[in-house]
Amino acid sequence: MTEPAFVTIWHNPACGTSRNTLAMIRNAGIAPKIVHYLKTPPTRDEVAAAIAAAGLTVRAAIRQKGTPYAELGLGDPTLSDEALLDAMMAHPILINRPFVFTPLGVRLCRPSESVLDILPAPQKGPFAKEDGEIVIDAEGRRVR
Numbered sequence: 001m002t003e004p005a006f007v008t009i010w011h012n013p014a015c016g017t018s019r020n021t022l023a024m025i026r027n028a029g030i031a032p033k034i035v036h037y038l039k040t041p042p043t044r045d046e047v048a049a050a051i052a053a054a055g056l057t058v059r060a061a062i063r064q065k066g067t068p069y070a071e072l073g074l075g076d077p078t079l080s081d082e083a084l085l086d087a088m089m090a091h092p093i094l095i096n097r098p099f100v101f102t103p104l105g106v107r108l109c110r111p112s113e114s115v116l117d118i119l120p121a122p123q124k125g126p127f128a129k130e131d132g133e134i135v136i137d138a139e140g141r142r143v144r
Contacts, residue, residue, distance in 0.1 A: 006120060007032040010042065010099040018098040020112035020129045027136065028121040041092040044085055050099050053106035058084045061108060063096040116142055
């Protein structure tokens with residue numbers, strides 16, 4: 001396995017997409033650094049940097065489902081990026097996941113197989129998501 005510092009995942013073990021992403025990282029023979037971001041939230045600067053590095057807007061990186069998004073009125077299109085970041089800092093569950101950081105880039109891995117675009121190692125064998133969808137065939141090739 002490669003050194004953990006080469007790949008980092010902001011992970012929520014209760015999230016199927018996050019679990020699938022982590023499993024694909026491991027299927028490449030990589031032992032990533034796992035940040036349980038709900039227990040150890042990233043700083044405001046880290047979140048802003050991750051969003052920018054992934055080429056996203058702050059609004060695109062905020063999670064709506066299963067969060068206080070609606071209750072906080074975050075759907076208001078007049079809210080600034082700063083206001084959205086404030087909400088993410090107050091409620092880390094609003095940070096969409098999983099963010100993955102590798103030497104090849106940063107991605108918000110939704111869908112989970114988008115992690116394959118930035119992994120520094122190929123898949124070592126077949127892989128199917130938790131729902132049974134085959135992502136990697138027996139020869140380690142991506143199924144599209």
